[in-house]
Amino acid sequence: MTAAGGGAGVGGKVDDKSVELFLGRLLRWGVLLAALVVFIGGVLLVVEGPDVPQNYRVFRGEPVELRAVAQIVHSAIGLHALGLIQFGLLLLIATPVARVLFSVLGFALERDWMYVVITLLVLGLLVYTLTSHSGI
Amino acid sequence: MNTLEFTLVVALGSFLAGMLGSLTGLGGGVVIVPLLTLVFGVDIRYAIGASLVSVIATSSGAAAAYLREGYSNMRVGMFLEIATTVGAVSGAFLAGYLHTSMIAIVFGVVLLYSAYTTTKKEAGATTGMAPDRIATALRLDGTYPTDDGLKSYHVRNVPIGFGLMYVAGVLSGLLGIGSGAVKVLAMDQAMKIPFKVSTTTSNFMIGVTAAASAGIYLRRGYIDPGLAMPVMLGVLAGALVGAKVLPGAKVRTLRIVFGVVIAALAIEMIFQGVRGKL
Numbered sequence: 001m002t003a004a005g006g007g008a009g010v011g012g013k014v015d016d017k018s019v020e021l022f023l024g025r026l027l028r029w030g031v032l033l034a035a036l037v038v039f040i041g042g043v044l045l046v047v048e049g050p051d052v053p054q055n056y057r058v059f060r061g062e063p064v065e066l067r068a069v070a071q072i073v074h075s076a077i078g079l080h081a082l083g084l085i086q087f088g089l090l091l092l093i094a095t096p097v098a099r100v101l102f103s104v105l106g107f108a109l110e111r112d113w114m115y116v117v118i119t120l121l122v123l124g125l126l127v128y129t130l131t132s133h134s135g136i
Numbered sequence: 137m138n139t140l141e142f143t144l145v146v147a148l149g150s151f152l153a154g155m156l157g158s159l160t161g162l163g164g165g166v167v168i169v170p171l172l173t174l175v176f177g178v179d180i181r182y183a184i185g186a187s188l189v190s191v192i193a194t195s196s197g198a199a200a201a202y203l204r205e206g207y208s209n210m211r212v213g214m215f216l217e218i219a220t221t222v223g224a225v226s227g228a229f230l231a232g233y234l235h236t237s238m239i240a241i242v243f244g245v246v247l248l249y250s251a252y253t254t255t256k257k258e259a260g261a262t263t264g265m266a267p268d269r270i271a272t273a274l275r276l277d278g279t280y281p282t283d284d285g286l287k288s289y290h291v292r293n294v295p296i297g298f299g300l301m302y303v304a305g306v307l308s309g310l311l312g313i314g315s316g317a318v319k320v321l322a323m324d325q326a327m328k329i330p331f332k333v334s335t336t337t338s339n340f341m342i343g344v345t346a347a348a349s350a351g352i353y354l355r356r357g358y359i360d361p362g363l364a365m366p367v368m369l370g371v372l373a374g375a376l377v378g379a380k381v382l383p384g385a386k387v388r389t390l391r392i393v394f395g396v397v398i399a400a401l402a403i404e405m406i407f408q409g410v411r412g413k414l
Contacts, residue, residue, distance in 0.1 A: 021203065023199070027196040027199045045362060049139050049362070053143070056176070056179055059181050061358070062357035062358075062359065085364070085365045089361070093347050095196040095343070096192060100344060103210060112275075
């Protein structure tokens, strides 16, 4: 998986290195894409939004359309400023999740089943936090 | 202040926080929460939500540079990530029940510790350690590039490191920070992993831990788009600029200046928390 990894991988070091470089680029493009979506949402917010910013001194909590994944996607498709920003933030949260997902594949290619299980456990926890209904 | 002015002022503050965080290696997260709560009067729950988002942005944004160097140890990172994600879930759970003043006080104490770590030097190399039974079973030992070629190292004290990582996760979920200082403490001091390997592996872990917390904060409605937008864009831009000017910067002086600033913010957070103002 990595040049610094301990186990003997079937893939060999050159492949490990290229997987790492690919992951690095994937993460950077993911972050830039997320930032772009957030920026577009921000421009819309400043142009169309309320004149006075929300009072953040008082905590109210966000409405459900800015909290749940499906509703956020729906709001973003409708090009609502806040929905777009929230969708960009979801993309951002997804970048480390994608990294973990690709690590599962990387360890599987190396036939390192112990780490496939460990990584799947981490992935499961991440997916759970994003989808559980209780909000824990 | 109208929406545009508010957005620009918060973005500028976040830009400076991101740049300082990148130059000193502490990350922008540690100053975002004090900046938003003490300067802009934002409720600490909104501040933590926005901070978490910026922590992910800097971690994922910097990963490309770190991965190229070949220092990070994916097995160590992934194994310890079990502890930090479970910790992050516990921390985010706690955040929903603790009084905000209490969170502010805990934040201040952790901030003081971060300020203290800026004054310390890098620990020396820890090669030549004997193999450890648990680390061997988990295949955690690795190699890292040095001027004299690849150098191998043995990972030690896995249970202590794992426990410290759980604490790092709790703090991350409770306070919306990357907990980089605690992560490096666990790997560098407890597990005797070389400093460069600890810091780069920690960078990867910070993003995953923060993503676990951010998922819960989002579902709870703690992440406000109007606030998170300028914070995320500002910190990300600041971190990118910081990384560009890093080679020519007087890092030592900066670390001391930043350490003093953080210590002052920490004391103010504790003070305001005790008075029940945050």
